[in-house]
Amino acid sequence: MASGLILDPRTLLRTAPLITSTCTLWYSLDQDFFLNVFLHPDHRTRSNEFLPSYFRVFFGYGAVRVLGLLALTLTGGGYNILTDRRSGLGSSASLPWYTAGTLFAASHLLFVPAIAPKVQAVAEDTSQGLSTKDLEGWLTIHRMRTWTVDLAAWACFVVGMSIVE
Numbered sequence: 001m002a003s004g005l006i007l008d009p010r011t012l013l014r015t016a017p018l019i020t021s022t023c024t025l026w027y028s029l030d031q032d033f034f035l036n037v038f039l040h041p042d043h044r045t046r047s048n049e050f051l052p053s054y055f056r057v058f059f060g061y062g063a064v065r066v067l068g069l070l071a072l073t074l075t076g077g078g079y080n081i082l083t084d085r086r087s088g089l090g091s092s093a094s095l096p097w098y099t100a101g102t103l104f105a106a107s108h109l110l111f112v113p114a115i116a117p118k119v120q121a122v123a124e125d126t127s128q129g130l131s132t133k134d135l136e137g138w139l140t141i142h143r144m145r146t147w148t149v150d151l152a153a154w155a156c157f158v159v160g161m162s163i164v165e
Contacts, residue, residue, distance in 0.1 A: 013076065013079055013080065013083075014161060015161060016072065016073075016075075016076030016079075017073050017076035017077040017080065017101060017102070017160075020073040020076060021069075021101065021105060021153045024066070024069045024070065024073065024105075024108075024150055024154075025151060025154045027066065027069070028145075028146040028150050031062070032142060032146065035135060035138075035139060038054075038135060039132055044132050047131070047132050047135075048129050048130060048131050048132050049129075051135060052122060052124065052125040055119065055135075059123065066108075070105060070106075070108060070109070073101075073102070073153070074105055077098050077099075077101055077102030077105060078102060080098040081098050081099055081102060094161075097157070097159045097160030097163065098157070098160045100156040101152075101154075101156030101157040101160060104149045104150075104153035105150075105153040107149040107153075108149050108153075111144075111145045114141050115138060115141050118135075118137045118138035118141065119138060121137075122134045122138065
């Protein structure tokens with residue numbers, strides 16, 4: 001097949017969750033960097049003023065990006081789990097890594113109940129002019145999620161992808 005000479009579809013599908021989890025991890029680190037700028041002492045007073053409107057716009061686009069990447073990661077991970085189980089009756093060495101990576105990626109959603117109220121507090125300025133305090137709370141949970149489930153998912157897909165069968 002000519003398309004296999006240029007790009008093997010199976011390799012692309014095995015690589016997909018690694019690529020999308022890399023994007024998720026990178027975006028998460030970027031969010032931390034860019035949002036932390038609002039907390040710098042030189043900006044903090046002015047940040048309290050415009051942070052709510054910024055958050056309303058930022059999270060509209062950000063949620064679509066995060067959920068899109070997550071859907072692609074779960075789809076790619078699920079595909080690899082199913083094909084590994086079908087081809088080797090569950091004996092593939094990469095199967096546990098794709099399974100763990102997919103479960104870690106899905107665990108990203110477990111943080112929604114802790115993060116959603118903080119996002120809402122910043123966007124609606126419920127603290128009436130102290131949105132940076134709410135942002136600090138969001139960043140604390142965000143960092144915990146980044147360095148646990150997002151990094152773990154990525155690491156599992158790195159290992160799963162590197163196993164040559």
